[in-house]
Amino acid sequence: MVLLATFCIFSSSKTERCRTFAIPMIHLEGIHKTYQGAQPLHVLKGIDLDIAEGELVSIMGASGSGKSTLLNILGILDDYDEGRYYLADTLIRDLSETRAAAYRNKMIGFIFQSFNLIGFKTAVENVELPLFYQGVGRRKRHQMAMDELEKMGLTDWAAHYPNEMSGGQRQRVAIARALVTRPKIILADEPTGALDSKTGVEVMELLKRLNREEGITMIIVTHDPSVAAQTNRIIRIKDGVIE
Ligand SMILES: Nc1ncnc2c1ncn2[C@@H]1O[C@H](COP(=O)(O)OP(=O)(O)O)[C@@H](O)[C@H]1O
Ligand SMILES: [Mg+2]
Secondary structure, eight states: OOOEEEEEEEOTTSOEEEEEEEOOSEEEEEEEEEEOSSSOEEEEEEEEEEEOTTOEEEEEOOTTSSHHHHHHHHTTSSOOSEEEEEETTEEGGGOOHHHHHHHHHHHEEEEETTOOOOTTSOHHHHHHHHHHHTTOOHHHHHHHHHHHHHHTTOGGGTTSOGGGSOHHHHHHHHHHHHHTTOOSEEEEESTTTTSOHHHHHHHHHHHHHHHHHHOOEEEEEOSOHHHHTTSSEEEEEETTEEO
C-alpha cells in the first residue's frame, strides 16, 4: 500500500488539473529539541527527513548525537520544540495526549536494546500487553500473542519468564510484542546491541524478513556499521542535523 494524496487546481475556465503524489510515511521538517535543565542541551537542530512506506533504514551517529531522541520523537514518546512531524497524514503536534497514545499504539511497534520485557510476566503475557491496552478481550489477545510467538519459533517458551530465556529469545519475544498490534512502522533502538554477534545476525535477518514480506517500515538505530550496511539507506546524525 502506498499513501496517496491528490491535489487539484481549479482554473478560471473551471477545468481542474489534478496531480497525485505519494505521501511519505514519515515527514520531518525543521525539528528542534532542547532538553531543559541547569544547562539546556540543544540536541536536534533542524532535522529534515522523509521515510517512505516500506523502507528499511538505519540511523547512525556518535554516542550522544541524538539518535534515541529522534527515535523517541518518531515514536510519539517525546515532544519536539519546533518544526513539523507528519506520520502518514497526521500532524503529530495536533494530537491530544490520549489520541497520541492511541495513534502510537495503532501505528508503531518498538524494539529496544535491553528488550524492556516485564520480568514478572511470562513471554505470552508480555506479548499480550499492547493488546490489553487496546482493549482486546482476554481470550482473543492470548490467541493473537500465541500466534505471534509461534512465528518467532517460541511456542514452547510462552509460559517462561524473561530471566529463563537467552538474549536472542528475549529479543524475539520483544519483536513478537512489537508485531502483535500489526503496526505500520517498527522503531528499533540498537536492537542487536545487547546480543552476541551470531544472535545479532539472526535478529537482523528476522527484521529484514518482516520488512520484505510484510512491508513494515523499519527504522533501526545502530552504531554498528555491519548492521547499518544491511539496510537500504543510512541516515547519519551529526551536530544535531542530518548529514
Ligand atoms: N531526558 C533527557 N534529559 C536531559 N538530557 C538528555 C535526556 N535524554 C538524552 N539527553 C542528552 O541528550 C543527548 C542525546 O542523547 P541521545 O538521544 O540518547 O543520544 P544517542 O542515542 O545518539 O546516544 C545526550 O547528551 C544525552 O545525555
Ligand atoms: Mg541512544
